[in-house]
């Protein structure tokens with residue numbers, strides 16, 4: 145089993161605040177890792193650092209993806225290499241319909257893979273079919289992306305994007321927040337459909353519930369910018385009992 | 395320096411009323427001169443170029459060919475050229491009756507028009523139509539509009555368009571103006587008189603384009619007087635894509651009668667100084683107007699949208715949405731006035747200007763003015779300017795979309811709601827693609 149993502153002695157800052165401090169994490173091909181940790185621990189910051197968001201600066205250490213240095217790549221290059229970030233707070237873009245947005249995205253990735261642009265008709269057919277599975281109807285696909293979408297609808301749409309873009313490595317930042325119980329199942333199914341021996345995931349969540357659907361291979365407890373404890377899926381259940389008290393300020 | 399008032403032999407000088415009107419124009423322009431920054435209505439839009447350079451009228455032999463290809467067919471004075479380098483004909487992605495102009499002069503022939511639609515040159519009409527004498531110059535207070543005064547002093551070239559009572563025009567009339575800049579600085583005046591009679595329905599598109607010497611200067615001074623009758627509807631669309639050293643100043647003065655509807659949309663992207671000014675007088679109950687615009691510019695250009703909507707009767711309604719994208723060292727100007735006269739009760743006037751600034755040096759100057767003398771009215775105005783949203787950019791890039799492409803998508807999306815006001819879908823798509 146080869147490593148897909150290797151983070152070594154990573155320090156990163158946002159603004160002038162050091163948020164990621166001495167982080168080490170290796171995720172192999174096909175593995176699902178869960179990260180749990182208190183508010184403000186730096187989980188979302190880690191997801192942004194991995195996506196190369198402007199303003200998030202790696203101060204030392206390294207991140208390797210498929211054996212190559214990730215930090216030298218731009219956000220869009222990372223996406224085309226197969227990194228997908230399912231945002232905790234998806235962004236609204238007035239004037240840009242979901243279908244237009246996704247068509248640009250899919251074609252950008254295809255261009256990178258030297259594949260021809262998708263035929264609009266074929267693309268829309270796939271989009272509608274995948275949307276239907278996630279409870280997203282055609283009307284929603286015509287609406288400007290995330291504008292006026294409910295919290296749950298936004299998360300479904302993130303999942304739809306992931307389904308369409310078929311990333312190798314997905315970072316799910318609280319994909320479960322704002323979802324009702326039924327929607328949680330639907331979204332989890334969508335995510336699970338992407339699991340295979342090559343694709344890996346980093347699932348950030350506060351609740352064990354999501355992990356009952358998306359069963360992780362490894363669970364990490366993340367506090368103060370790094371991993372303080374790792375274990376198997378039973379660690380999540382344990383946390384639900386004890387909370388983070390024991391891990392704060394180590 | 396000869397200045398902009400130069401001697402010119404003009405058609406129609408035997409018409410006493412026309413000569414009198416020209417003289418009134420000349421006197422008014424002599425009085426005002428070229429506006430300076432001290433002139434309130436022109437304080438944001440600098441006209442240095444008009445003061446610094448000499449301009450001359452195009453000589454008449456330059457007028458004959460639309461494209462300058464000089465491949466004419468025997469005695470026929472219009473061009474049949476189909477060469478690849480020929481720019482006589484531009485293909486619009488929609489059907490219409492195309493009326494061609496080059497360097498401020500009409501280029502024959504007229505297209506065949508359906509019954510009830512009359513189009514002739516303004517000078518033909520001045521001799522034939524009583525209506526011209528009654529309507530020409532009546533919608534503009536020359537003392538307040540220096541360039542309309544200048545235009546009136548040289549009132550000659552242009553069209554008289556008359557849509558007869560109740561006539562519904564199926565296809566738009568397209569006034570396609572081609573500028574062929576030359577090594578000397580050219581200057582032309584163009585004047586249209588458009589009458590949409592009671593119950594008629596029409597669409598008019600003005601297209602301003604150029605071919606040839608990019609860096610040449612020229613000054614296009616355009617005035618249209620537009621009468622929209624009772625229950626009549628006019629969609630008036632315009633694209634200003636002049637050469638980048640050009641000065642394009644246009645004024646549309648519009649009168650709308652009871653239950654009439656005037657819709658104006660102007661897309662501006664060309665010229666060094668471009669001003670599209672629209673004055674609408676809603677003179678009877680139920681009259682409505684929409685005046686919308688989108689502009690996109692970079693370099694050192696100034697693009698100006700100036701509107702003045704006068705609600706002169708009760709139950710009148712107006713709406714304006716103007717959106718601009720400004721890059722480089724360019725400057726966008728929006729001056730919008732809504733005037734509601736005493737007794738014009740139950741009127742609605744709304745106005746919104748939004749600008750997207752793509753560089754640190756880009757600038758917008760906005761001057762909204764509400765003059766409300768009635769009490770039972772709904773009025774609003776708003777202005778906002780901002781930069782591209784970093785979160786939106788990141789979101790798109792995180793899906794693999796190139797940063798430049800993401801910016802372009804966001805710019806298009808920004809202009810989209812203004813463009814949505816163009817009712818004719820084919821024209822909307824055309825304007826959208828031109829503004830890309």
Ligand SMILES: Nc1ncnc2c1ncn2[C@@H]1O[C@H](COP(=O)(O)OP(=O)(O)OP(=O)(O)O)[C@@H](O)[C@H]1O
Pocket residue numbers: 158159160161163181182183184185186187188189190232
């Ligand atoms: N742009 C910023 N400037 C300064 N501080 C920031 C910035 N963004 C995040 N932080 C800080 O970094 C810390 C980590 O934030 P982050 O959003 O990564 O936490 P989190 O673990 O995702 O929390 P939650 O569970 O609440 O989502 C917080 O203290 C936050 O205030």
Ligand SMILES: [Mg+2]
Pocket residue numbers: 187188189232317
């Ligand atoms: Mg977070």
